[in-house]
Amino acid sequence: MNFRDGAHNLYHIIVAIGYLGLQLLWYFLQIIVSAWYYILIAGNIFESYFISYGVLKKYKSLHIGKLQYLAIVIESEDAHQTSKVVKLLQWLDSVGVKNVCLYDMNGVLKKSKETIFQTLKNAKSIEEVNEDVTHHAPDHMTLEFVSYVDGKEAVAKAANLIFVKNFKQHNIGGVLDHQISLEPHLNQALQIVGCKGPEPDLLLVYGPVRSHLGFPAWRIRYTEIVHMGSLNFMRYGSLIKAIYNFTKVRHNYDFPKASSQPSTRNK
């Protein structure tokens, strides 16, 4: 009996030690993974500072010509930080990015428009610029302010405009019979309701979520989308890196990409 009890106790001790060993192994693995994660974050931060101070030579020359129109999506909560938005725009101006579309879902940036224009002396609104914004001389920035109402709601308004116009002309049958021709009508109608901006080449998302948060869908068919993290932690180096990567990477379009105009391309 004693032997049996002893064996039983020994078994329990071995199981307990084994269980403890597995727990220690699990915690050790968690530490390893967390450490690797923090090393990656630190690496990104250091790289960003090296880029900012010009240590990494390859980022010194950016071929901005490829980036004709840039869109920036900002979380509406962060968009209240007008000073950060202005700082971001000043960084873009300094590297030669002159045409920028600013988007936040709730229209906070639209309300801050005046403040932003007052701070940025050489910026103009897209409504003031008559010619194609991608071809104007780069002596000033062109800013476009967009919110959710310029997306799906704008498409609905544009569609409504077409239907009203065609019903008045008793020509709705033409719209229905030729679906392909409806697309250029929609493009024109979107211009009329105020959606003048071209399709961005690159869209930078500042926020916790990797989503474009309702940016006008009509305009991002072939737009590169890069998540930049929260606006609170924006870094000049990260911005340069994102733009650099866009200009350097070969874009595998399935067709010759036209200029960034709201177009009827891709027939």
Add this chain to the structure above:
Amino acid sequence: MFSLRLPIPLEKTLITSLPKTSTTYSAYSGMTRFQVCHRYLSNSITKRGTSVVAFQDEADGEIFVDEDFLEVDPLPVELQPELMPKHVAVIMDGNGRWAKMKGLPTSAGHVAGTQSFKWIVKLCYSWGIKVLTVFAFSMDNWIRPKVETEFLLNLFERSILSQVEECKRKGIQISVIGDTSKLPKSLKSMIANAEETTKENPKFQLILAVSYSGKYDVVQACKSVAKKVQDGLLHLEEINENIIEKELETNCTEFPYPDLLIRTSGELRVSNFLLWQLAYTEFFFNKKLWPDFGKDEFVEALSSFQNRQRRYGGRH
């Protein structure tokens, strides 16, 4: 409704009690679904290392194995079943580049891509995702060489033909969205047959975007709205974004808005895919080419999705 019984009841095999893993997506009323990965032997059947789904009747505790769920992949421990996205969309990019890297013809890349496609369908089905939408063929792809487009469409037709009955048996509903007017007649007929055959009692919906573009979808939705106005079913002043949304081709599903979009091959674009529907979709861009995208990469995408804070701005 209930599964087939094995020749020997499971109580007499190695599976004596089943750990409860999840009931959130039980398809059988009165039953609790488990996922078991055991080796078990019986006198007449040997199944080694096969993942099975066993059901325990809540009333009397009797255990059944559903043959229809054989070879289901168990949910990895790092994923939480309650945080799984309901709708996943995938842009299967990189077949051509994969083939080029291997020194193979482009067609070989597409064939390899179909294996990844079948794999991801199986994983979505196994892990409780309700809808999977794949960008099989874009409207932009029509400009590719005719040889390639014909091969792709032929491959697509053969794939549907070979999978329809199994999909029907497993409760997988097949839906196809896109402008099918340009497709060969045989393919159109195949699609219609597949949709009709698989439309009943879906446990999982597979949406294939063929000859599709997001802009086309919005345009056809506007056309449908215009038709309704012309027919007197709608007034002009009633037209708003919600009316247009109801006419999009993704209204074939209960969950038209993807929670997660995965794009392979390192491209960072949506390429005219589900433009309207992606407003609040999480993007996951992976550098792997589509034929190399497997379970590990999919788990990484889902894990990343589950770890993110999602906001809808009050407009979801």
